[in-house]
Amino acid sequence: MLDQQLTAGRLQAAGQWTLFWHKFKKHKLAVLSLVIVGLIYFVALFAEFLAPQDPAKFDPRFTYVPPQAIGWFVDDGAGGSRFQPHVTGFDIKVDAKSFRRIFTPKPSEIIPIGLFVKGQSYKMWGLFDADIHLIGPLEKNKPFFLAGGDRLGRDLLSRTIHGTRISMSIGLVGVSLSLIIGMILGGISGYRGGLVDRVIQRVIEFIRSVPTIPLWLGLAAAMPKDWPPLQVYFSILVILSLIGWTEIARVVRGRFLSLRSEDFVIAARLDGVSEFRLIMRHMMPSLYSHIIAAVTLAIPHMILAETALSFLGLGLQPPIVSWGVLLQDTQNLRAITQAPWLFVPGICVVVAVLSLNFLGDGVRDAADPYAK
């Protein structure tokens, strides 16, 4: 007699993905995170258009200018008010003793702002010229610092927006690269065991012993001088990830050593599955939770790595900005005590990292057969 309890039906086509999505959708925070991550990438993609200013444009009058607040209504002169989004200008005084600019908002100086305004021209994706910015002052050269200005009077908001691009792309390339290498080599090492394992483990030990700082310094000097800064940075990152895979490899190996004697792995082997597929499709999913956790943890690391790199005079070179580079400016007492708005990129890092993490959580749960 057949088991008919489960009513016979069609074998579902995109079964697993539907299932995955169905489960993922239940994780509200993950969905929200997906949206935020989407937004972040949108910002990265359209940075030139979204940023009100050229990120490198400096203005001596506005060094360390505090953020301006957006006002919505202005006096129409007849006792009433009318709708006009605006920011206000500043009275600027230079403190004679500390040589610090003191900015006092001047409510009388109204700087009307608007959407899709003409501003500085830029080359969109390096392809075509444009000068429309999503938001900005109607009059081109009026001060507009929604997130304040930095030590050279550059617009922090624009810099943060442009920084999104680098931080959310190149850093992730580094993470993925070391992840992939780590998974494959660790996988082979743990699955095969024996001689292969010994060799790979010795290589790992060897790589772990490489002192990174002189390596960085050496690499920075070895890069051809006429390479654009982005290429240099990218190359350094790639090389870093080439030596950064050891930890994940050790973990994968450790788990594989015990996994490989599991029946389901043997069963897959008896199915004639290739070694690569066996490692990546059959064994690796048992480690997805760990890998997702490791990735979400590695991302802030990579984003912030630039900060440490710049400490040694490496890393990204101006005019390219990234969150890590921007955060570099916060690492002195001046920022902490007098210009807290410089931490805006830090908030971006936290938001990006948290949403990537919750996204990861959602993915983990959706891929976990036991989860609700």
Next chain:
Amino acid sequence: MLLYILKRIAGMVPAMVAISILAFTVIQLPPGDYVSTYAAQIAQSGETVDSAVLNSLRERYGLGENVVVQYFKWIGGIVTRGDFGDSFEWNQPVTELIWGRMGMTALISVLTLILMWAFSLPIGIYSAVRQYSVTDYVATAFAFLAMATPNFLLAIVLLYASTMWFGVSVGGLFSPAFENAPLSLAKIWDFVTHAWIPIFVLGTAGTASLIRVMRANLLDELHKPYVEAARSKGMPEGRLILTYPVRVALNPFISTVGWVLPALISGELVVSTVLNLPTAGPLLLQALKSQDMYLAGAFILLSGGLVLIGTLVSDILLAISDPRIRLS
């Protein structure tokens, strides 16, 4: 097992040779040498040095020689006399410098490590068992805040807060008064008031990632049938989780736990520098930056050796923790 360990230890000799060559090569990699670093440093403060002086310095330090010759001299000294050479910058034998710092380093690192594990593992376990509870969210948020804050920054902020608001003197592990005083209760208390900042700063990022990794791995284990079987015996939940799934979930930690040894020396260089800790880190960083070759080399050799030992320890622990690994 014993045989395995002996074999591994024997295998370390060639590995050490390879590492020493590597260390030596990498140290040579950055442009310039100690003397030019020195010259650059002097020049920076507007002081001058003669290029003749530089050349004679090079000669004195043997920097002019062929790299291979330099390597053999160096390694020869280490092997035959245990002599790691002299630090150019300090004009002191490297051995004196290194061991002086290692004690404090070990103390701080071990304290940090213990606190880190003591906090992160329970929290990690809790947030796995109570997935998506308030505690879990709080732990997650903390973890990522900690990860997303550059340690360097955290250190400065804490230092600032502690000096400006609590009036504790800055950096280091002791107040000047206790710096060279003999051990006493007061000195220990002084140490405690100073040590919490470095321990906190050094520990946060690590704690955060331990929490997340523990949680992730435990989540995978919690549904295994053997956990249910154990539960059916009526075991108290806490003990059950600790003896069964946690043991398996520790595997990733165990795989890399040995590397805390080399991290004693080469981890968190920048932070220890900012915090002005009398540990190996700042000395190594300084040696690397000033290309104080033998000092840096000795540290790297030491940490290379610790990598080897650490990996071995990890492998042994791995085998102890999981009998399935032992067999292979």
Next chain:
Amino acid sequence: MPSNAAPNAKPVLTVKNLAVEFPVHKSVVHAVRGVSFTLSRGETLCLVGESGSGKSVTARAILQLVASPGRITAGEILLDTGSGELDIVKLGALGRGIREVRGRRIAMIFQEPMSSLSPVHTIGHQIVETILLHEKISKEEARKRAAALLDRVRIPNPEAALDRYSFEFSGGMRQRAMIAMALSCNPEILIADEPTTALDVTTQAEILSLLRELQRDRGMAVLFITHDMGVVAQIADRVMVMFKGEMVEQADVFDLFERPQQPYTKALLGSVLKLETPAPRPPRPAEESPIAEISDLSLHFPLNVGMLGKPAAYLKAIDGVSLTINKGETVGVVGESGSGKTTLGRTLLRIYTPTGGQVNYWRGDGVEVDIARLSKREMKSLYSEVRMVFQDPHSSLNPRMTVYQIISEPLRTNTAMSEREMRDRVAELLMRVGLPADGGERYPHAFSGGQRQRISIARAIALRPRLIIADEPTSALDVSLRHQVLDLMRGLQDEYGLSYLFISHDISVIRYFCDRVAVMKNGKIVEIGDVQQICERPEHPYTQTLIRAVPRPDPRLRLSAPA
């Protein structure tokens, strides 16, 4: 009536209208629907029913161990604590209340003993821990007790066995370790979910008598889930039959066997009888050509690998076995639990590398190879010809792959089928082993033990193999399904002329399905011969005991049957 239970004694356990549901993607599986029954002190209630009918879920519900996302949606489970009744449903899954119940009052033997033991703790550790949990005695004493228990469940060399790990145990040994662990709690109620599936009949008989003894001594109530009507006939006081999540019949064991009321029960008993006789099979050709020839094979596991990396001793799991499997033939392997059957099967596929001997295999292209000496790559070409059904379906199915992925995997690597063709093929396979096609998108853990076993079989026959090593492939199936699956396998044999190495402890299945039988004990084949001869005229004394111990599906035949 052997029961110590006074006929009208107050029941220790009363289940009323129990319902358990599993919400799955877009729908809900009603695994248990309105089941009610009672269990009295000293009584044995046997729970039989179709595979997937909700037996295990019911049993788990009693201990609040329904796996998430399952929930008990209705009903009461009332436990008589001596000082009033306790509703387990209200206790919740965690917390002190339910912990007091688990183990101490109600202990459980899980259906899948293979996966229910911790892989990283010794057997001894797990049993000792259980003992210490419920009794205040010293560690040494607990250890002694554990050894005694292992001895009682017939694990050889119990002292040493305490220090071994579950993966070093054979399937049956693990199951017995599980039993020992459950018994070590001295429970008032024992829930045994198919506790003897992996045991040979002699061992099974001993375990059953052990249970009976305990029941007599302690007045333990037993809820015994099984599909083996022979076992039911031997031990049940009352029998409850489940079908599609509902209880369809409940009766005294004698009544049930004599006067089954429900069609399903009737069909069940009918299948039992059908299995009593061998299936009709074409005569063997006069000229047999072998497909695999095992000669003098041996495999020794190192034991207690010491500090110096030298094993203290070797366990001769296979000790000079010679056996020939002919084309189109089914060779059965029976034998004591732990005698090396599984190991033999695994060695054939080089999961273990034999320490000695040869395994000559004639490949589909006619080439003869020695499996014992093939390289990894050469071995790979054999995987599509020789397939395996694992003894433990649970651990052999990747928990993170859907059933569709699992079954299609051999197709994906060994054939050039398109995704669509694969889907059709998997649907067909599922249907043939009695699973609905939409089961393909679920993960293995969401199935019952018997369903998983069938998934395992479907995977093995997905390709067109020439030899299948089936390690107790039907142990978790109820009789009717078992019959159906065996017929399926037979059909494939007729169609493609494939050969089976069929490991089982169920003599009726062997008799029904095999051409020749090898009897194993202690790693050796003690007797080999035609199925008829072995079943009816066993020569070796062990075989004789074995055949004698086969439980008959007739309660009147049991030792203590009332006149």
Next chain:
Amino acid sequence: VDYKQAPMLDAAVTDGSLPPVAERVGAAPRVITPVSEVGQYGGTFRGGMVGGNDRNMLFTYFGYEPLLAWDADWTGEIQPNIASAYSVSEDSKSFTFTLREGMKWSDGTPFTADDVAFFVQDVLPDEKLFPTKPGWLTVEGELPTISVASPTEFTLSWTKPNGLFILNAASVYGVQLTMLSKAYCSQFLPKYNPEADANAKAAGVADWTEQMVNMCGVGIENIQRWRNPERPTIEAWRITEPYVAGATRVALERNPYYWKVDTAGNQLPYIDGLSMSVNAEAQTLLLSVLAGEIDYEVRHTANTTNLPVLSEGQEAGNFRLSPRESRVGNALTISVNLNSHDAVKAPIFANKDFRIALSHALDRQAIIDTVYLGQGTPRQVAPLEGTPFYNEKLATQYLEYNADEANRLLDSIGLDKRGSNGLRLAPDGSPLVVNVAAVTALGNMADVAELLVQYWQAVGVDARFTAMDRTRFYEEKTASQHDIVVWGATSGGIDVYIDPRDYFPFSTESNFAVDWAKFYIKDGGVEPPDYVKQQWALYDAIKATSNADEQAKLVGQLLDISAEQFYQIGVSSAIQGFSVVSNKLGNVPDDTPTGWIHPDPGTLNTEQFYFKQ
């Protein structure tokens, strides 16, 4: 006179372990006029060092004890210090010094001309102790000879004139001559002690030279000067907790035999002891400063970047900012490499019009406002206005912000072709990429460099900023591999003739023409055009005379050539410096110049600093 001493010494004098103060200060102590008032004894001075090699902090704070001394205002006037008097021979070849009667080392042994002779005869000529001789003590490679007339009088002489000798003797370098106590240090020389080498080996070092360096320090910048508490010194404080690796604190205590007194007859120093924290990083030190844990700081944290923070922290930290005058030639130097090894770039860089164009392309006021908080005025690299060598042309030419002029000049020198990105091409049609390097650690300069490239891009020069670590920067520019580097300026006061690196190819620190400079110091290099040789000749003439007027005239001529050649581009006049001074610390003057050869606060006479009670 009735001398008084610090109370902390009273007990030792009473119990006889120290002689009475009058005996200790000698017959002719130097009398220091306190800056504002006679101070009080006592207290511990708290300072902060950064890193393991910050020995020159100790040197510039407490080790400026030269034979002769400069005044705090650096007017150029030379004061007696260890030497109470000196005379120069007519031909500037020999120099006679008179020492103070009864002056003693910190261990109580007499300080005499023999100690100087010990250095000049036994230490300086030694190839191992002094493989390279200090430049100011040699004249064309020749070392001085010394003749000791009496314990308090000696004469140093050369066969050729050494016109800059007295000037140098009053600078930090002058400390060199009186560093070693013969009584103590001779024990390490085989010449005086046959056991020296054996003793050295017994102490675990390679040979006697090493032991000598370890125990006596020998050179002014040797870290070992601050390591051996036993070494006798003539400085106001002697080391007690040495500056060794791993030390987190360095401490010094008063030298009871110090040979200076104040106008009231109090033996100096006023302050009992010094406690210097060793910080690994400047930010930590900054925090200590803000927390009021530092009594004087000028070396590491007193810079423009920190000015706002420090300025606002004055009250909380109980300190004030005391203005310091920076006498450097400019806020920074922009050096276009005249000796570029790049065949395409070399002629462009060598073209003065190119540099003029780059100069006109800069809006200096904007840069000053942005980076220097508006301090400073647009200037080229030149001696400061108000100092004797001010040269108006050098200081003020090509300052005007005039992009059109810049474009015109660039077009005129063959850079008129532009590529697809709108940037100029080299005459051979290849893209002209100009790398502008600056050192990351020097934040201000990197910031300026970042702005510079924007201005130059605006006139079509494809300038790109490269931040570098210090060593790489130094290596590249010393090998003349750079295009343009941004670096600090030096001499802008009377030190122009001591270190004229910014005004002609003088040393490898002359970033605009390292190869030519190498030729000058006879270290390979490339032979320069005549105008450079002319400058060299002028400088040699300066060194050959001790006549200040003559020297000033020659410096003027030399700078005229520099102005004509426009070697380097500047941005702003030197940025006003400051030092952090605890409000408790008395006798600290304001508005004094700082620098390396005229070190701050060493020239302020730290021995007369005191803590107000």
